Amino acid sequence: MKNSSIGIGLMGLGIIGGQVARVLIGKADMLAEQAGCSLVLRKIKVLPVDLDRPLARELPADLLTTDDDEFFHEPGIDIIVEAIGGESPAQEYLKRAITSGRYVVSSNKEVIAKHGAELQALAQQHAVGLRYEASVGGGIPLIAPFKYDLVANEITGIYAIINGTTNYILTRMAREGIDFPVALESAQELGYAEANPENDIEGIDANYKLAIMASLAFQTVVKPEDIYREGISRIGSRDFRYARELGFAIKLLAIAKRADDSIEVRVHPVLIPEDSLLAKVDGVYNGILVEGDLIDKVLFYGQGAGPLATSSAVVADVVASAQDITFGVGNRLKWKPEAGRRIKPMAEIETQYYLRLSCADRPGVLAQISKILGDNLISIASAIQKEADEAAQTAEIVLTTHPSPEKAMQQALHQLEQLEVVKEISNFIRVEEI
Amino acid sequence: MKNSSIGIGLMGLGIIGGQVARVLIGKADMLAEQAGCSLVLRKIKVLPVDLDRPLARELPADLLTTDDDEFFHEPGIDIIVEAIGGESPAQEYLKRAITSGRYVVSSNKEVIAKHGAELQALAQQHAVGLRYEASVGGGIPLIAPFKYDLVANEITGIYAIINGTTNYILTRMAREGIDFPVALESAQELGYAEANPENDIEGIDANYKLAIMASLAFQTVVKPEDIYREGISRIGSRDFRYARELGFAIKLLAIAKRADDSIEVRVHPVLIPEDSLLAKVDGVYNGILVEGDLIDKVLFYGQGAGPLATSSAVVADVVASAQDITFGVGNRLKWKPEAGRRIKPMAEIETQYYLRLSCADRPGVLAQISKILGDNLISIASAIQKEADEAAQTAEIVLTTHPSPEKAMQQALHQLEQLEVVKEISNFIRVEEI
Numbered sequence: 099m100k101n102s103s104i105g106i107g108l109m110g111l112g113i114i115g116g117q118v119a120r121v122l123i124g125k126a127d128m129l130a131e132q133a134g135c136s137l138v139l140r141k142i143k144v145l146p147v148d149l150d151r152p153l154a155r156e157l158p159a160d161l162l163t164t165d166d167d168e169f170f171h172e173p174g175i176d177i178i179v180e181a182i183g184g185e186s187p188a189q190e191y192l193k194r195a196i197t198s199g200r201y202v203v204s205s206n207k208e209v210i211a212k213h214g215a216e217l218q219a220l221a222q223q224h225a226v227g228l229r230y231e232a233s234v235g236g237g238i239p240l241i242a243p244f245k246y247d248l249v250a251n252e253i254t255g256i257y258a259i260i261n262g263t264t265n266y267i268l269t270r271m272a273r274e275g276i277d278f279p280v281a282l283e284s285a286q287e288l289g290y291a292e293a294n295p296e297n298d299i300e301g302i303d304a305n306y307k308l309a310i311m312a313s314l315a316f317q318t319v320v321k322p323e324d325i326y327r328e329g330i331s332r333i334g335s336r337d338f339r340y341a342r343e344l345g346f347a348i349k350l351l352a353i354a355k356r357a358d359d360s361i362e363v364r365v366h367p368v369l370i371p372e373d374s375l376l377a378k379v380d381g382v383y384n385g386i387l388v389e390g391d392l393i394d395k396v397l398f399y400g401q402g403a404g405p406l407a408t409s410s411a412v413v414a415d416v417v418a419s420a421q422d423i424t425f426g427v428g429n430r431l432k433w434k435p436e437a438g439r440r441i442k443p444m445a446e447i448e449t450q451y452y453l454r455l456s457c458a459d460r461p462g463v464l465a466q467i468s469k470i471l472g473d474n475l476i477s478i479a480s481a482i483q484k485e486a487d488e489a490a491q492t493a494e495i496v497l498t499t500h501p502s503p504e505k506a507m508q509q510a511l512h513q514l515e516q517l518e519v520v521k522e523i524s525n526f527i528r529v530e531e532i
Numbered sequence: 533m534k535n536s537s538i539g540i541g542l543m544g545l546g547i548i549g550g551q552v553a554r555v556l557i558g559k560a561d562m563l564a565e566q567a568g569c570s571l572v573l574r575k576i577k578v579l580p581v582d583l584d585r586p587l588a589r590e591l592p593a594d595l596l597t598t599d600d601d602e603f604f605h606e607p608g609i610d611i612i613v614e615a616i617g618g619e620s621p622a623q624e625y626l627k628r629a630i631t632s633g634r635y636v637v638s639s640n641k642e643v644i645a646k647h648g649a650e651l652q653a654l655a656q657q658h659a660v661g662l663r664y665e666a667s668v669g670g671g672i673p674l675i676a677p678f679k680y681d682l683v684a685n686e687i688t689g690i691y692a693i694i695n696g697t698t699n700y701i702l703t704r705m706a707r708e709g710i711d712f713p714v715a716l717e718s719a720q721e722l723g724y725a726e727a728n729p730e731n732d733i734e735g736i737d738a739n740y741k742l743a744i745m746a747s748l749a750f751q752t753v754v755k756p757e758d759i760y761r762e763g764i765s766r767i768g769s770r771d772f773r774y775a776r777e778l779g780f781a782i783k784l785l786a787i788a789k790r791a792d793d794s795i796e797v798r799v800h801p802v803l804i805p806e807d808s809l810l811a812k813v814d815g816v817y818n819g820i821l822v823e824g825d826l827i828d829k830v831l832f833y834g835q836g837a838g839p840l841a842t843s844s845a846v847v848a849d850v851v852a853s854a855q856d857i858t859f860g861v862g863n864r865l866k867w868k869p870e871a872g873r874r875i876k877p878m879a880e881i882e883t884q885y886y887l888r889l890s891c892a893d894r895p896g897v898l899a900q901i902s903k904i905l906g907d908n909l910i911s912i913a914s915a916i917q918k919e920a921d922e923a924a925q926t927a928e929i930v931l932t933t934h935p936s937p938e939k940a941m942q943q944a945l946h947q948l949e950q951l952e953v954v955k956e957i958s959n960f961i962r963v964e965e966i
Contacts, residue, residue, distance in 0.1 A: 414682065
């Protein structure tokens, strides 16, 4: 046992950083028992604007600094917790923390998704720990399972509802039959969506989280830009109605699958069977289904965001880091960039499809559509002609297909658009039988 | 790094032990990468009867021994995996493994539930690791979350479907409207229940698992005999019908709750709202809901048993032990028996109740029943008179109550039994609004 007291430096005193500070101070006795040593918050790096926060005024003034150098030169800091968020300057701070020999805990999904490999290599070189449990799924253990609990498995698939905002919007749409803009506005009013909601509704946040999970699960490097991504804004209330009639729910899923040395990684809306457990993950909750050769399926469910849940993960990482420091353990993971796996282009994936078409309301239309699908070797699983709009002389046709290559489907969609009887391809959503 | 190769001794070559051997041998390269050192299976302690198993005949003969002393004296064994099951001689083997300085991994819920505290103290004394992830929930990470991932939380509640056999039987009863003996027999035919099913259907298996989880979650010592226990054999098909009408599912739950320094620990059938996620945990699957002050609720779901899932947990523990040995980390947890918490007697708990009574089919019966409940300060939430049996001149009355002390309820039940109009208290099931 080298130390009976471990010093902590905290970067950021916003919603997450503030809550981390509260837990470290308020639960100091309990955490000391768990860690086997006391955890002492020695310095907090804040922005000038943070100094006006109520918490900042409660804390001893000499605990706070707005100066980078003062923070990094503070003696007795063994662990640096980064709770700033965003790519820069967080990335530079993390590098400086690691190269100065500190163990690092981060809750920053963007930096870890974009620079995790590089940071992990740096941490290994400097023999310090790098932990980021809070970057994915808030208080739900997700990083630890991939690093430790499931290591005996070959992970074959991840199917994750990993963004609370979009799941809240989709749940409201499913339950109330409202359209996307209405649900989004309500989510914004209630504080579940930001004023600029792009990061959530376009799947960017889910994309970062999938990059982190897939990199760990498949022991490779998946960058955010490697992941195919579609948001939820084009889902309509009709899609929910038809999906329900067909026995499906609609969720924004982050999907990673492995077959041999290739992987597929994608974030997009998906129809899933309504009796699957993931279909019951509603509201702001997250649900992450992991498939492996030994475990079959394991599902993790909980609050994927929020200051309390996130602080649970950050502080657990601090305790684990403190134990490692006490026991003289450096970096636990070996970075193996050579284990890179090929990422399939979308054209190569194969899945089922749901198709909603606005067509001329006259005989023979379905035959023309079926022919194009058949010519592309796509077989139809179900076809229903839905309500007709008599004024516009159009009818809605809803189709589902058996598993087909994405490439064939895209070609068929292109050909369907050319058909005179097809007024509009109203929607096109992938289907996963999980 | 002290070792580049870690030696493993395996005790038991039954269903679990055999699968562990298969994974250690078949995945040796992958596990070496994960552990940072090679994991070499050096000796397997078997019973004479195991020597006839196909796997035993595939393995080199000198890897197997039926002799205890030969096994324990084998040089180069750093980790001993116990996959024997049952209390004795597993308990003695584990003690011998620890006192001989080996790190220990066990999948044995009975020994850990009954003797975990003592074994942990011994492991701490000898500065070796003691791990038992596989003892609860098969491949679902459950021990690690309590030890590491959720340490920043004050755990306030555990609600667990933790026995696959009973959950399979209850699921069949719920779906098919069959009675318990029929469902049990079918489960036995399909191999989901043992010929002697007592351990599962009387809640003994769930009891062991709850003792292990509650001890970790509340940092105390909960012994199996501290836990109140009822099995599922008295649940009838009618209970499922009435529960469904009232919006509830019926599950065998292992429950642990904490209030201040008291805890309550109990295993019994429970009515839970049918829209709760636990109500969707069907068949042989397990679902464990953990409540904490920071995480709110986290749910873990998966296969709670079976050789593949169990081997996933055992081998993850072996990898973690190997990393600790390599880094020179002894026992990570401090055993704090002084942190004992008072276990509430059942009379002190407070919950809601479902009551099914067979009564005389005449006016005024409900008034008499209501009076007794009212006299005991138990307020009725719903009361329905169900179908009458004209020949026997009886009618069935189904009641639910608001939260009431168990002591008052037991007294009311005693008084109801004395009523001339009450022919039988057909069932009495607790209700939890989770």
